[in-house]
Amino acid sequence: MIDTNSDWKDLREAIRVMSKSFPESYWRERDQKREYPIDFVKSLTKAGYLACLIPEKYGGSGLNIRAASVILEEIHRYGGNGAACHAQMYTMGSLLKYGSDELKEKYLYQIANGDLRLQAFGVTEPSSGTDTLSIKTSAIKKGKKYIINGQKVWTSRAEHSDLIMLLAKTNKNSSESKNTLSLFLIDMRSYIGKEIIIKPIRTMINHSTTEIFFDNLEVDENCIIGEEGKGFNYILDGLNAERLLIASECIGDAKYFIDKSIQYGNQREVFGRPIGKNQGVQFPVAKAYSRTFAAELTLIKGCELFNDGLKCGKEANMSKLLAAEASWEAAEATMQAYGGFSFAEEYNIERKFRETRLYQIAPVSTNMILAYIAHKVLGFPRSY
Numbered sequence: 001m002i003d004t005n006s007d008w009k010d011l012r013e014a015i016r017v018m019s020k021s022f023p024e025s026y027w028r029e030r031d032q033k034r035e036y037p038i039d040f041v042k043s044l045t046k047a048g049y050l051a052c053l054i055p056e057k058y059g060g061s062g063l064n065i066r067a068a069s070v071i072l073e074e075i076h077r078y079g080g081n082g083a084a085c086h087a088q089m090y091t092m093g094s095l096l097k098y099g100s101d102e103l104k105e106k107y108l109y110q111i112a113n114g115d116l117r118l119q120a121f122g123v124t125e126p127s128s129g130t131d132t133l134s135i136k137t138s139a140i141k142k143g144k145k146y147i148i149n150g151q152k153v154w155t156s157r158a159e160h161s162d163l164i165m166l167l168a169k170t171n172k173n174s175s176e177s178k179n180t181l182s183l184f185l186i187d188m189r190s191y192i193g194k195e196i197i198i199k200p201i202r203t204m205i206n207h208s209t210t211e212i213f214f215d216n217l218e219v220d221e222n223c224i225i226g227e228e229g230k231g232f233n234y235i236l237d238g239l240n241a242e243r244l245l246i247a248s249e250c251i252g253d254a255k256y257f258i259d260k261s262i263q264y265g266n267q268r269e270v271f272g273r274p275i276g277k278n279q280g281v282q283f284p285v286a287k288a289y290s291r292t293f294a295a296e297l298t299l300i301k302g303c304e305l306f307n308d309g310l311k312c313g314k315e316a317n318m319s320k321l322l323a324a325e326a327s328w329e330a331a332e333a334t335m336q337a338y339g340g341f342s343f344a345e346e347y348n349i350e351r352k353f354r355e356t357r358l359y360q361i362a363p364v365s366t367n368m369i370l371a372y373i374a375h376k377v378l379g380f381p382r383s384y
């Protein structure tokens, strides 16, 4: 694919070596049992990869978004799934950019050394869906506390996280709905089972996702990230990082599938010759490869702009769109190339096929990306 020699070669190699301790059988077993990959996340944390975006002064390695992108890509390329831990990377921007020094001092060292897990990001609610501005979970100021009530859905990894970054409505009266939301960083540990109830949702993939109920949860006013009423803007600001990192996971998936197709296409013989000799098997893989290549170039461009502090909404959104399509196209091609064996759990293809389908829907659906490009890049009138 892209020449990776100049693109974090050592980091890629380190993740490849680490992935050997977590082979596909490890991920298959976790999937079958719907278990969170605790050992994998611990290893990643211990090696410092999860703290790659935390500045050195807070105990992290202070790397840039491309490094984080490469880590997630390589995890996926070798059959793993970064969804077990990616939220810590893509929520970091909001905390670093807008969090108070007090909040950063309190939590960042402990997140960096693995004593605290920041894996839960609570935005989506049952009735609001994609329309984030219409969320109902409220955080009402009372003295030096906020009282939080409401419900979130699809809050992934909440059972495996100490902290949650939570979006809630703080001002019901503002005329501008985007000024009604605020972002909080909450240590959930002493509230679970009481003011915070977490219920797992079983899904078609192993994603440890949940619904969360908040019942008169009282948190200190200092839990707020930045200013009250600006939470929606902070989330929007962090979306480019999220898009770039998810695109990286898709690129990793696409490369995983392409590698598998080539390997199997050359090795499996039917009618006395390798199935890969048939153009019907080659061409879908060649198409998926080309799309992956284009997506990767767009991703690299997006990361460069992001690292230089320049506008990258177009590139971040397009890379997520192209990469999610590329991984799906590669998944389809590989399912077809493996024939009946693609359905056997032992071959891992069906698991990755299910997993990579998610990216058309979450964390943001393809339609919303297309709407961004149509409205913000091409200047069409807003459709919603």
Ligand SMILES: Cc1cc2nc3c(=O)[nH]c(=O)nc-3n(C[C@H](O)[C@H](O)[C@H](O)COP(=O)(O)OP(=O)(O)OC[C@H]3O[C@@H](n4cnc5c(N)ncnc54)[C@H](O)[C@@H]3O)c2cc1C
Binding pocket: 120, 121, 122, 123, 124, 128, 129, 130, 131, 153, 154, 155, 156, 157, 203, 207, 209, 358, 361, 362, 363, 364, 365, 366, 367, 368, 371, 383, 384
């Ligand atoms: C496994 C999983 C993990 C998740 N993890 C998290 C998490 O950790 N934290 C979190 O906050 N959320 C999480 N989500 C939620 C995810 O971000 C939402 O599912 C997603 O944003 C879409 O919301 P919805 O499912 O309510 O769909 P809806 O908003 O109901 O939309 C349904 C469909 O209609 C389309 N649609 C809606 N409005 C428009 C429009 N104006 N134009 C065009 N199409 C439109 C959407 O694109 C979508 O395809 C997760 C979801 C899943 C499935």
